[in-house]
Structure formats: C-alpha cells, structure tokens
Amino acid sequence: MNLRSLILALIVALMMALVGCASKNHAPDQTPPVLVSEDTWRQVDWDIVTASLTAKGSAKDYARSSMANWRDLAYQRTEADFIPWFTGYWTQQWLTLKVAWYKVSTGKETDPAKRMANYLQEQYHNRVLDPVAKQIDPGAVMEQTTKLYIQLLGTQLQGIAPRYDVPLxxxxxxxKDIPAIELAPPPNRNASLYQIIHIDPVVKLPAYVALVNQIRNTPSGAGAGPSDASISSVAQRTSEKLEATLPTRGVAGAVAAAVGRVAGTMISLAVSGFGAIAHEKERSEMVEQLRVILSAALDDERRNLMDNPTAGVMAGVYHLSGHIEGSLIKTFTPSVELEPIPQDLPPPGEQPLQDNKSDEQAPSDDGKATE
Known part of the structure; x- marks a missing residue:
C-alpha cells in the first residue's frame, strides 16, 4: 500500500469514529425509570401515617407539660393576688356598692349578676391570666407544639426513600399529593405535606400563618382563660350575698340618693353599716369556697386547652395530622407497632420546659402537688 492509500484509509477511519461519537452523544437516554410497585407505595403511605402518629404523640407530651406549668402559675397567681383582693374588706364594700349601683342604674332590664360577672372576669384577666401569659402563653404553646410536630414528622420521613429505594x-x-392544610377559601390557604416539611421556616408558608391565626381567633381559643361560666358562678354567689346585705348596710338607698355625687361619698355610705370585724369572721370561709371554685375552673380550662380540637394548644397538630392521616389511612389496615420518638427534642428555636408533671400531678387545692 502506498503512502496516499494509507493516508486516505486513516482519514476514513477518523471520520467514522467522529460520526460514531456524535451519534452516541445525541442518542436519547435509554435508562428506564424506576418502577415502584403498588405494594411498596402502600407501605410508604403507612410509614407516613406512622410517622404522623408518633410525632403527634411527642408533640402532645410537650403540650401537656407546658399546660401543667401554665396551670401551676395561674393557681399560684390566683392564691397570691386574686383571692386576697376579692375577699378583702374594702373590695367587698366596693362590690356591694357596685351591686347596688347596678340595681339602681339598670332596673330590671339587666341582671346585676351578669354585670358583676363581666367585672370579675376583667379583674381575673388583669390580675392572673395576663401576667401568667407573659411567662407561658397558651397561644404560643400552640404554635410551638405545631412546629415541633412538623419538625419531628420531617425527620421521620427522611428515612423512607432509602428504606424502600424509592427515587426522591x-x-x-x-x-405533594397529600394535603396537610385545607382552609377556605383556597388556594393560598391550602398546603401539601411536601410544603410544610420543606419550607423553612414554616412561617413563610401563607397557609400555615392562616391556620395559626384562625386558631388564635377562635372564641374560647388558646389563652382565653377560665370560661365565663366559672367566673359567673362566683359572680352569682357574690351578687346574691352582697345584695342580701343591702338592707342592713343601707347601700341601696344611699346609692339611689347619691346619683351624680362623687364616688367617695357613696363609698363612705356603703361601708358605714358593716364592720371589719364581722367581715373577718366570714373571710376564711369565703377564701375556702373561692379557692375550690377557681381551682376547679383552672383544671377545667387546662383540660379544655388540651382537648379542644379547633381552639386548644393541639389544634394545629390535629388539623395537620387529621388531613395527612385521613387522606392515607382509608386505603389500608395493616397493624404496625409505632416506634417512639425521643422525648427530649425541644420545638424549633425554643428551650424545653423543665417539668415532667403529668395531668395527675396538678396542684391540689392547697397548692401542693398530688400523686
């Protein structure tokens, strides 16, 4: 073979090699997608439900501990401030005056006990609930509990892909197909499971903000305090007792005659017929009765704040878990034993409360914890 033929053969071979490379580079990817079986997807769905149930249990433990602390602080504040104020001699004189004034100024159209209930409710908030909320706010506990549920749920879900070799x-x-938040009207008030575990921080998610605001604005929601019925019970008894003393104190006539006069004159007339010594004889019984009523009211409120599915401290968790679990659990009924999550994880950006009291360890009427 002469030199010319050799060069021509090399050129042809080079051109064929280049054409082969170009064809290989431009050929479509022939790698088939990973096919996940229906059985695997069912197990994935059940693992999602299991993760939600476990995260919900851990979040409830945190909420229960927080509200036990809230109850303790509210009880201590009630003992230290509201009860001494309410049972004090001069407070009783002032309340007597108010009852008489209600009767004179409103006549039969308005129940004096109802007006007294509103007044005592305001006083209880100012003296007990508002100061306690500066340390433990049930509304804040609701948010922290919801964030803790989301954090623990996201951690649990991270293990699903490698466990079943499911492509991410x-x-x-x-x-993205699993609903987590559904509020009317959509769409900005709806969010998927994917969104709540991937948007960090979750407060950037409009649907989450809408959910928190809805719970906070629900009547008798987190932070509202003991129900009107509890305070009304105190007000009813107070109003009836004070009203019964009006004839002996001469307050009704004094107030009726004092319309338009200065308050100081009315107060002096109101207290003129009733001595401090007589009051002190009744005060210890009054203190015990009030302690029982308000202690029971605080216990009821703590239970309501824990159990109320739309307005309590678990309301956010119940909304999220209800939609996540409800969209999946109908498709299968396997029996799976839950693995508990460590209980020492605080909510995002918060320190855990150093209190392991259970519901059964709330203070008794004397302020001491009971087993």
Whole structure:
C-alpha cells in the first residue's frame, strides 16, 4: 500500500469514529425509570401515617407539660393576688356598692349578676391570666407544639426513600399529593405535606400563618382563660350575698340618693353599716369556697386547652395530622407497632420546659402537688 492509500484509509477511519461519537452523544437516554410497585407505595403511605402518629404523640407530651406549668402559675397567681383582693374588706364594700349601683342604674332590664360577672372576669384577666401569659402563653404553646410536630414528622420521613429505594423525585410527588392544610377559601390557604416539611421556616408558608391565626381567633381559643361560666358562678354567689346585705348596710338607698355625687361619698355610705370585724369572721370561709371554685375552673380550662380540637394548644397538630392521616389511612389496615420518638427534642428555636408533671400531678387545692 502506498503512502496516499494509507493516508486516505486513516482519514476514513477518523471520520467514522467522529460520526460514531456524535451519534452516541445525541442518542436519547435509554435508562428506564424506576418502577415502584403498588405494594411498596402502600407501605410508604403507612410509614407516613406512622410517622404522623408518633410525632403527634411527642408533640402532645410537650403540650401537656407546658399546660401543667401554665396551670401551676395561674393557681399560684390566683392564691397570691386574686383571692386576697376579692375577699378583702374594702373590695367587698366596693362590690356591694357596685351591686347596688347596678340595681339602681339598670332596673330590671339587666341582671346585676351578669354585670358583676363581666367585672370579675376583667379583674381575673388583669390580675392572673395576663401576667401568667407573659411567662407561658397558651397561644404560643400552640404554635410551638405545631412546629415541633412538623419538625419531628420531617425527620421521620427522611428515612423512607432509602428504606424502600424509592427515587426522591417520585417520593416528593407523593408528598405533594397529600394535603396537610385545607382552609377556605383556597388556594393560598391550602398546603401539601411536601410544603410544610420543606419550607423553612414554616412561617413563610401563607397557609400555615392562616391556620395559626384562625386558631388564635377562635372564641374560647388558646389563652382565653377560665370560661365565663366559672367566673359567673362566683359572680352569682357574690351578687346574691352582697345584695342580701343591702338592707342592713343601707347601700341601696344611699346609692339611689347619691346619683351624680362623687364616688367617695357613696363609698363612705356603703361601708358605714358593716364592720371589719364581722367581715373577718366570714373571710376564711369565703377564701375556702373561692379557692375550690377557681381551682376547679383552672383544671377545667387546662383540660379544655388540651382537648379542644379547633381552639386548644393541639389544634394545629390535629388539623395537620387529621388531613395527612385521613387522606392515607382509608386505603389500608395493616397493624404496625409505632416506634417512639425521643422525648427530649425541644420545638424549633425554643428551650424545653423543665417539668415532667403529668395531668395527675396538678396542684391540689392547697397548692401542693398530688400523686
């Protein structure tokens, strides 16, 4: 073979090699997508439900501990401030005057006990609930509990993909199809499981903000305090007792005659017929009765704040878990034993409360914890 033929053969071979490389580079990817079986998806769905149930249990433990502390502080404040104020001699004189004034100024159209209930409710908030909320706010506990649930849920879900060799893109699509927040009107008030565990911080998610605001603004929601019925019970007894003393104190006539006069004159007339010594004889019994009533009211309120599914401290968790679990649990009924999550995880950005009291360890009427 002469030199010319050799050069021509090399050129042809080089051109064929280049064409082969170009064809290989431009050929479509022939790698088939990973097919996930229906059985695997069912197990993935059940693992999501299991993760939600476990995270919910841990969040409830945190909320229960927080509200036990809230109850303790409210009870201590009630003992230290409200009860001494309410049973004090001069407070009773002032309340007597108010009852008489209600009767004179409103006549039969308005129940004096109802007006007294509003007044005592305001005083209880000012003297007990508002100061306690500066240390433990049930509304803040609700938010922290919801964030803790989301944090623990996201941690649990991270193990699903490697456990079943499910591609992340397919798992993410699964998460996007699972509702987590559904509020009317949509769409900005709705969010998927994928959104709540991937948007960090979750407060950037409009649907989450809308959910928290809805719970906070619900009547008798987190932070509202003991129900009107509890305070009304105190007010009713107070109003009836004070009203019964009006004839002996001469307050009704004094107030009726004093319309338009200065308050100081009316107060002096109101207290003129009733001595401090007589009051002190009745005060210890009054203190015990009030202690029982308000202690029971605080216990009821703590239970309401824990159990109310739309307005309590677990309301956010119940909304999220209800939609996540409800959208999946109908498709299967396997029996799976839950693995508990460590209980020492604080909510995002918060320190855990150093209190392990259970519901059964709330203070008794004398302020001491009971077993």
């Amino acid at each position: 893109d397919q798992l993410d699509r699964r998460f």
